């Protein structure tokens with residue numbers, strides 16, 4: 184059976200199991216043997232192999248082409264038309280493979296980028312690290328709780344450099360504003376409210392119905408954690424960064440309110456994630472109204488911070504927002520106590536706020552790629568390291584189950600190999 188008939192004849196999840204080598208139905212995949220890592224000097228090109236150059240993968244290729252000292256040296260995708268798209272982007276024919284194991288057999292690769300759907304991330308990342316290569320893997324780290332812990336263990340065992348695709352960690356205005364939160368600028372941050380609201384049904388046109396599961400993997404529960412995983416993982420990561428820990432429990436709900444088109448993931452999600460000391464992240468995502476957009480509010484005891492993909496703004500309480508009502512106000516309004524009456528304003532933060540100076544407007548994905556390449560050269564673990572990936576992936580894996588069961592669930596914490 185060739186790859187094309189595989190795509191036509193197998194369900195996507197069966198294909199996932201076959202290609203990941205994870206299913207006992209198909210036996211274990213033959214993994215490439217580790218080869219000694221090439222010594223990379225400051226002037227050497229870093230040869231990169233990309234697995235899964237679809238929409239996100241091609242964006243990574245675009246940014247890698249702007250990263251000094253990098254060559255796109257190999258590509259792998261189960262969907263053949265991707266190869267010509269990558270060749271066009273790169274401006275030359277890039278050696279192409281339909282099986283990631285063949286790509287990993289190549290001798291001249293210094294690092295691997297993984298941008299397949301998340302069901303493949305863990306097994307491909309582990310195989311790439313075992314083959315002796317640093318890995319940049321798109322979020323989420325793992326699809327199941329076991330996946331995520333397995334990647335953490337593999338990083339420990341192999342000592343490989345691993346970066347997760349949380350590129351917003353590399354946005355200068357987000358870094359600067361979170362540093363200011365950590366310095367106490369809004370007092371104690373106790374709540375994060377995040378919104379990922381869009382007007383977009385998430386469905387892709389497919390050239391042929393047999394490609395539905397391959398192209399619309401996001402819409403089906405066995406290959407996707409839906410909006411919570413695809414969009415929420417970035418915002419969970421920001422909350423983890425603010426609170427300096429991963430969440431402990433998750434409760435939420437999801438439904439199909441608009442797009443009754445056969446999908447099995449919700450088109451809206453609301454979730455609450457609990458951190459220590461009673462701190463919380465509230466996450467909301469809807470797909471039929473983009474008014475609130477993609478924004479994160481960090482609420483502290485002395486002020487607030489709004490973060491978007493473009494900027495960040497601090498808001499501070501006015502000195503005195505609630506004053507006791509005067510006798511004449513109480514007489515006029517019929518209030519018995521001043522405590523329930525705010526004569527100044529019920530919107531005490533209204534105003535322009537204090538924008539965080541943006542010292543670097545570079546596309547965060549480009550900064551993330553440059554930083555990864557530097558880490559490969561200098562043999563350093565990245566800022567968005569495997570622990571960061573675990574901290575956002577695990578709540579997503581557990582969240583899917585919690586929403587389905589309609590109850591709060593504990594989130595396993597990262598374990599280190601002893």
Ligand SMILES: NC(=O)c1ccc[n+]([C@@H]2O[C@H](COP(=O)([O-])OP(=O)(O)OC[C@H]3O[C@@H](n4cnc5c(N)ncnc54)[C@H](O)[C@@H]3O)[C@@H](O)[C@H]2O)c1
Nearest residue numbers: 202235236237238239240260261262298299301321322348
């Ligand atoms: N960091 C970000 O901001 C960001 C943005 C978008 C997507 N993503 C992540 O990137 C990943 C890909 O998303 P996308 O929108 O590009 O999806 P996509 O469907 O456009 O691309 C995935 C590609 O992987 C290929 N593929 C599928 N199974 C494969 C396999 N077994 N082996 C090799 N190739 C395989 C597909 O043919 C496709 O070309 C997801 O994990 C997603 O969460 C991250």
